[in-house]
Amino acid sequence: ENKVNVDKAIVSGxxxxxxxxxxxxxxxxxxxxxxxxxxxxxxxxxxxxxDWNGKVLHTLTVEQGQDAPDIVADNTIDMPRRxxxxxxxxxxxxxxxxxxxxxxxxxxxxxxxxxxGVRFYNEDVLLYNTYVEYGAAIDDPIGIIAVPTxxxxxxxxxxxxxxxxxxxxxxxx
Numbered sequence: 001e002n003k004v005n006v007d008k009a010i011v012s013g014x015x016x017x018x019x020x021x022x023x024x025x026x027x028x029x030x031x032x033x034x035x036x037x038x039x040x041x042x043x044x045x046x047x048x049x050x051d052w053n054g055k056v057l058h059t060l061t062v063e064q065g066q067d068a069p070d071i072v073a074d075n076t077i078d079m080p081r082r083x084x085x086x087x088x089x090x091x092x093x094x095x096x097x098x099x100x101x102x103x104x105x106x107x108x109x110x111x112x113x114x115x116x117g118v119r120f121y122n123e124d125v126l127l128y129n130t131y132v133e134y135g136a137a138i139d140d141p142i143g144i145i146a147v148p149t150x151x152x153x154x155x156x157x158x159x160x161x162x163x164x165x166x167x168x169x170x171x172x173x
Contacts, residue, residue: 020039069099
């Protein structure tokens with residue numbers, strides 16, 4: 001009507017119906033997120049839980065004003081997991097938003113703590129590998145590992161002085 005081409009029409013307001021299937025309610029909420037569906041005077045909201053990569057973990061319906069359940073805490077689904085890499089480790093920490101007092105259809109995304117890989121080398125030899133949360137400090141591993149050494153030459157003696165990077169604020173791998 002406004003002579004502007006759009007990929008998806010924006011429809012808002014409340015549509016009242018005597019009954020609706022879960023599938024149709026989900027489709028309406030997905031295709032028209034601004035449109036509220038009232039079934040016999042009760043507004044129903046579709047809740048979709050996603051993993052970090054966009055994979056749908058679970059979908060359910062709650063009445064407007066209700067809390068969305070924590071589907072991990074109530075064992076509806078297994079705890080979401082994100083695959084670790086050599087440089088990063090992940091632990092599930094909760095959902096992207098507050099689960100209380102749902103007023104409209106909503107999506108929640110699993111959130112993860114990220115731990116950065118920290119490696120200690122002597123020349124090209126890996127001595128110690130650990131993980132620490134972004135921005136945290138790490139303890140010097142001397143004591144867990146031996147003091148790094150380097151063989152003396154005719155003209156030089158070598159003694160370990162310190163690591164080449166700061167251990168008090170880890171912000172990169």
